Amino acid sequence: MEPKTSIKPQLGEAPMPTDQTLQTPSTTLDSVVIRFCGDSGDGMQLTGGQFTDTSALFGNDFATFPDFPAEIRAPKGTTFGVSGFQVQFSSKTIYTPGDRVNAMVAMNPAGFKVNIQDVEPGGIVIVNEDEFTKGNLAKCGYIDGYNPLEDDDIAHKYNLVKVPMSRMTKESLADSEMGAKDINKCRNMFALGIVYWLYERPIENTKEYLTKKFAEKKGLPEVAKINIRALEAGYYFGETAEVFPSRYRVPPAKQEPGIFRQISGNEATVLGLVTACQKANKPIVYASYPITPASNVLQGLAHLKRFGIKTIQSEDEIAAVCTAIGASFAGDIGVTGTSGPGLALKGEALGLALMLELPLVVVNVQRAGPATGLPTKTEQADLLQAMFGRHCESPLIVLAPRSPSDCFHMAIEAVRLATKYMTPVIYLSDGYIANGAEPWKVPDISSIPNIEITHPTEKDIGDDGFKPYLRDPETLARLWAIPGTPGLEHRIGSLEKEAETGNVSYDADNHDMMVRLRAEKIERVAQSIPLLEVDGPSSGDILVLGWGGTYGSITTAIQEIRDQGRDISSAHLQYLNPFPSNTEEILRSFKKIVIPEINLGQLSMLVRSKYLIDTIGINIVKGQPFKVETLVQRITEVLGS
Amino acid sequence: MSVTTTNTTNLPIYTAEDFTTDQDVRWCPGCGDYAALSAVRKALPNIGKKKEDFVFVSGIGCAARFPYYVDTYGMHSIHGRALAIATGVKCANPDLQVCVVSGDGDLLSIGGNHTIHTMRRNVDITIILLNNKIYGLTKGQYSPTSETGKISPTSPAGSIDYPINPIAIAVATGCTFIARSLDVDMKGMDTIFNRAMAHKGTSFVEVYQDCNIFNHKAWFYASQKDTRPENTIDLQHGKPLIFGAEKDKGILFNCGHPKVVTIGKDGISEADLLVHDETDRFLANMYAQMAHPEFPEPMGVLYADPTKPTYNDLLHEQLNQAKAQTGQPDLQALVTGNESWQVE
Numbered sequence: 012m013e014p015k016t017s018i019k020p021q022l023g024e025a026p027m028p029t030d031q032t033l034q035t036p037s038t039t040l041d042s043v044v045i046r047f048c049g050d051s052g053d054g055m056q057l058t059g060g061q062f063t064d065t066s067a068l069f070g071n072d073f074a075t076f077p078d079f080p081a082e083i084r085a086p087k088g089t090t091f092g093v094s095g096f097q098v099q100f101s102s103k104t105i106y107t108p109g110d111r112v113n114a115m116v117a118m119n120p121a122g123f124k125v126n127i128q129d130v131e132p133g134g135i136v137i138v139n140e141d142e143f144t145k146g147n148l149a150k151c152g153y154i155d156g157y158n159p160l161e162d163d164d165i166a167h168k169y170n171l172v173k174v175p176m177s178r179m180t181k182e183s184l185a186d187s188e189m190g191a192k193d194i195n196k197c198r199n200m201f202a203l204g205i206v207y208w209l210y211e212r213p214i215e216n217t218k219e220y221l222t223k224k225f226a227e228k229k230g231l232p233e234v235a236k237i238n239i240r241a242l243e244a245g246y247y248f249g250e251t252a253e254v255f256p257s258r259y260r261v262p263p264a265k266q267e268p269g270i271f272r273q274i275s276g277n278e279a280t281v282l283g284l285v286t287a288c289q290k291a292n293k294p295i296v297y298a299s300y301p302i303t304p305a306s307n308v309l310q311g312l313a314h315l316k317r318f319g320i321k322t323i324q325s326e327d328e329i330a331a332v333c334t335a336i337g338a339s340f341a342g343d344i345g346v347t348g349t350s351g352p353g354l355a356l357k358g359e360a361l362g363l364a365l366m367l368e369l370p371l372v373v374v375n376v377q378r379a380g381p382a383t384g385l386p387t388k389t390e391q392a393d394l395l396q397a398m399f400g401r402h403c404e405s406p407l408i409v410l411a412p413r414s415p416s417d418c419f420h421m422a423i424e425a426v427r428l429a430t431k432y433m434t435p436v437i438y439l440s441d442g443y444i445a446n447g448a449e450p451w452k453v454p455d456i457s458s459i460p461n462i463e464i465t466h467p468t469e470k471d472i473g474d475d476g477f478k479p480y481l482r483d484p485e486t487l488a489r490l491w492a493i494p495g496t497p498g499l500e501h502r503i504g505s506l507e508k509e510a511e512t513g514n515v516s517y518d519a520d521n522h523d524m525m526v527r528l529r530a531e532k533i534e535r536v537a538q539s540i541p542l543l544e545v546d547g548p549s550s551g552d553i554l555v556l557g558w559g560g561t562y563g564s565i566t567t568a569i570q571e572i573r574d575q576g577r578d579i580s581s582a583h584l585q586y587l588n589p590f591p592s593n594t595e596e597i598l599r600s601f602k603k604i605v606i607p608e609i610n611l612g613q614l615s616m617l618v619r620s621k622y623l624i625d626t627i628g629i630n631i632v633k634g635q636p637f638k639v640e641t642l643v644q645r646i647t648e649v650l651g652s
Numbered sequence: 653m654s655v656t657t658t659n660t661t662n663l664p665i666y667t668a669e670d671f672t673t674d675q676d677v678r679w680c681p682g683c684g685d686y687a688a689l690s691a692v693r694k695a696l697p698n699i700g701k702k703k704e705d706f707v708f709v710s711g712i713g714c715a716a717r718f719p720y721y722v723d724t725y726g727m728h729s730i731h732g733r734a735l736a737i738a739t740g741v742k743c744a745n746p747d748l749q750v751c752v753v754s755g756d757g758d759l760l761s762i763g764g765n766h767t768i769h770t771m772r773r774n775v776d777i778t779i780i781l782l783n784n785k786i787y788g789l790t791k792g793q794y795s796p797t798s799e800t801g802k803i804s805p806t807s808p809a810g811s812i813d814y815p816i817n818p819i820a821i822a823v824a825t826g827c828t829f830i831a832r833s834l835d836v837d838m839k840g841m842d843t844i845f846n847r848a849m850a851h852k853g854t855s856f857v858e859v860y861q862d863c864n865i866f867n868h869k870a871w872f873y874a875s876q877k878d879t880r881p882e883n884t885i886d887l888q889h890g891k892p893l894i895f896g897a898e899k900d901k902g903i904l905f906n907c908g909h910p911k912v913v914t915i916g917k918d919g920i921s922e923a924d925l926l927v928h929d930e931t932d933r934f935l936a937n938m939y940a941q942m943a944h945p946e947f948p949e950p951m952g953v954l955y956a957d958p959t960k961p962t963y964n965d966l967l968h969e970q971l972n973q974a975k976a977q978t979g980q981p982d983l984q985a986l987v988t989g990n991e992s993w994q995v996e
Contacts, residue, residue, distance in 0.1 A: 064991060067991075067993065068991075068993050070993075070995070266995045267995070268995050268996055269994075269995055270988060270992050270993070270994055270995075271992060271993055271994075271995055272988060272989045272991060272992040272993075273991065274989075282986065282987050285983065285986065286983060286987065289983050294744070296740060296743055296744055298740065315986070316970055316971045316973075316974035316975070317974040317975050317977070317978045317981045318981050318983065318986070319971070319975075321743055321744075321967060321971060323739070323740075323743060323967075325736070325769075326736075326765055326766065326768075326769035327765055329733060329736065330733075330736035330739075330765070330766055330769065331736075333729070333730075333733040333736035333737045333740065333766075334736050334737065334739050334740035334743070335740060336729075336737055336740060337709070337727075337736070337737035337738060337739060337740025337741040337742075337743075337744070338740035338741070338743060338744040339740075339744075340707075340727060340737070340740070340741055340744075341707070341740065341741040341742075341744035341745045341748065342744060342745060343743075343744035343745075345740060345744075359730055360730060360733065362730075363729055363730045363733075367727070419987075453987055453988045453989075453992060454987070455984075456983050456984045456987055457984075493745075494704065494705070494706075494707045494725035494741070494745065494748050495704055495705055495725075495745060495747065495748060496704055497702070497703075497704045498704070499704070500703060500704055500723055500724050500725050501725065501726075502673070502708075502719050502720050502725075502726040502727065502728065503726075503727055503728075504719070504720070504726075504727060504728030504729070505712075505728060505729055505730050506728065514675070515675075515720065
């Protein structure tokens with residue numbers, strides 16, 4: 012199957028016909044942050060996704076931040092049912108969906124109320140004024156008689172654009188034979204039409220999407236038709252209503268040549284696992300219990316059976332990890348996926364996997380907690396759980412992808428290291444990069460090296476029989492003998508083993524040796540991972556050290572600080588256990604180590620205890636990614652004047 | 653239901669000795685587990701599989717030491733999780749003959765959820781439950797199958813738990829092979845283990861096993877020479893339900909309930925008795941509720957349905973279908989996606 016690629020439209024080639032007599036002046040901007048918000052039933056994720064797709068095809072760099080409630084359909088019109096989608100699109104390289112919103116589209120008063128404080132002063136606020144009724148205002152807790160749309164302070168602070176979207180959508184579809192409910196659902200497309208006009212985006216891509224989604228896939232051509240008409244009506248409204256003094260133009264970003272696609276972290280994790288499966292020439296058994304925000308990894312893989320991916324929806328978290336362990340025992344690659352609460356449940360079985368010394372990958376898409384916490388929000392607070400959340404001395408490999416697209420590479424790394432070292436690997440993604448999307452230059456799959464795996468055969472039986480715990484002298488990985496191999500029948504188990512034979516051993520010295528050996532094996536992984544890289548001078552006053560999904564925010568903050576003419580260095584860890592072998596050397600080259608993380612200082616604790624190097628933490632735990640301006644301010648405080 | 657014969661031509665001729673490891677068996681002398689181990693070793697040569705194609709998985713508990721003593725591939729895992737692990741083994745390689753041996757605590761308490769769901773999915777695994785109605789390895793606490801009122805270290809005033817009914821669980825989950833035996837019945841175990849391992853789908857065998865240290869005589873009402881004929885009933889497919897030392901008692905169906913009757917009394921003859929049909933799910937439900945002392949407890953194959961497709965077969969069928977539909981899958985196309993764009 013040939014990849015379907017489209018050539019990005021050149022500037023000024025927007026296919027939408029424009030009435031030249033109504034030319035609105037255009038302002039060129041580097042970057043724009045838009046947030047779509049409304050009720051969770053208002054289709055905001057779809058609307059934001061469409062705007063992103065179109066911007067991607069247009070050639071902008073972008074980063075998205077879908078932010079939705081845990082409730083599927085919270086009571087309509089309430090603040091806790093508000094769903095939002097933020098996208099930053101730019102003519103420059105960007106790493107985050109942005110801090111301050113330049114333009115917001117609010118489909119109802121609850122969306123307005125929850126999101127308005129994130130809009131920059133002077134920012135554009137487009138509201139569906141039809142929804143600002145007395146009843147709806149009361150539902151989201153505005154005091155009786157108050158309507159923010161009539162508030163002078165609001166009108167002064169923002170560029171407020173009141174559009175009767177419900178009524179205009181209805182009117183534009185007056186001759187349609189569709190019911191009021193279907194027509195009402197087209198309001199988001201009307202809003203999207205306005206925004207497309209405002210930012211000079213072509214609407215063709217969304218028209219194609221609507222046709223495909225409703226007419227072709229669902230067999231509802233009428234629904235496709237009214238959505239397209241609402242989209243067009245919105246676009247023409249922008250053009251004719253003269254409510255916007257200017258249109259805005261964000262030129263395409265300079266990207267290196269190649270084929271690009273949009274990718275979210277969970278999508279990249281899925282693709283990385285499939286690629287690893289193909290490169291290892293081994294089936295993957297992915298056993299998982301649905302949990303936000305990891306469920307769509309299971310869903311994604313379930314569609315890829317043709318690549319040899321076996322997905323099993325287990326009865327619980329413990330079953331999922333155990334089924335993956337069983338699969339690895341039998342010679343497939345066992346992978347399980349979960350979020351923090353599920354990782355806690357899998358703890359005992361991880362101890363088993365590292366005792367058995369079998370390959371296992373645990374995808375943990377972190378969310379805010381503890382307990383059920385804020386299941387749809389992000390956090391980085393499972394680092395210490397990944398490191399130590401098991402009984403006794405139980406070291407394993409911990410990795411953390413740093414961006415949505417990096418999930419692809421790190422998922423392959425997880426499989427490579429798990430099979431090379433015969434050990435469980437915990438892969439710490441998070442809700443932010445899992446759901447957020449960015450453009451990604453599609454790699455040439457043939458350039459990705461194979462994952463070499465060997466299994467012993469009858470030839471490997473020594474004079475005194477087969478020893479399942481014989482080790483590679485370099486990696487200390489034991490042999491991976493799989494059932495079905497004649498002559499290598501053996502038993503492995505959770506009881507302590509005698510070195511080499513794997514027989515049960517209660518010997519005191521043997522246990523001490525085995526505990527050290529399992530630790531040493533994980534330490535040696537440092538020989539197989541890349542060195543830590545410093546961005547900026549290799550020594551100096553301050554090193555900002557991050558890990559995992561905060562890469563985008565930290566990188567942007569560092570750039571801003573440099574733009575202010577200050578010297579600063581940063582480094583970002585994707586390998587948390589073991590650390591890259593040059594980590595200590597790098598840390599000792601700086602006077603101060605600043606560690607921003609979305610927890611109360613977990614990497615700080617590791618760095619301090621391992622290297623006896625003090626750290627300065629920037630710790631904000633709000634269920635949200637870092638705001639760049641906060642990082643800039645806090646890092647600058649450390650820098651001093 | 654028959655064992656695959658394709659292998660048998662090349663199959664070495666095994667004896668029980670070939671399935672015996674060099675490890676010392678560490679169960680207490682007189683433990684019922686010895687008999688079960690011996691019966692399993694005896695059954696394995698008849699299954700029609702090569703030695704290297706057997707995998708024994710266990711959880712934790714006395715019974716869970718089983719894999720160490722059978723010279724095949726094996727895993728002694730963690731408490732309660734044997735079936736979840738066995739599911740992974742079978743789904744990775746469906747050619748393996750997978751067998752889980754564990755106790756009542758492991759399979760019905762800490763691992764109860766996996767028992768239910770393995771049976772529900774009909775994963776092709778043989779489950780041998782060595783039920784001694786007590787926690788042996790932790791020294792004698794009451795188990796989920798212990799009778800109410802059981803005095804134990806953790807229930808000095810008598811257990812206030814009601815016991816679980818393993819057969820009823822198996823029936824409720826749709827388990828496709830359900831059988832029961834006694835640890836003293838070598839012949840019965842032999843027949844049942846052979847059939848259980850030959851069965852395609854989840855096969856569940858409850859063995860009444862005597863823990864002669866912490867719960868000695870718990871099954872004596874069913875296992876002794878004088879008690880067994882009166883308090884158990886051997887089920888034979890197509891044969892009437894007859895029991896008793898004199899073979900003079902039977903079970904008939906009366907207004908939807910089983911009833912114990914004496915043949916030759918009140919005009920009852922053998923022809924009036926219920927006939928065992930191991931394919932009858934309704935009968936299986938009834939057997940699950942037949943308990944001492946009201947009824948003799950059914951032994952043998954209570955239920956067998958070899959027609960239901962197994963989870964592992966369905967999984968691989970979907971896999972093969974997906975492969976057949978697409979031919980050689982194109983990884984580059986998948987990674988590139990349908991919405992990519994070219995930057996010149």
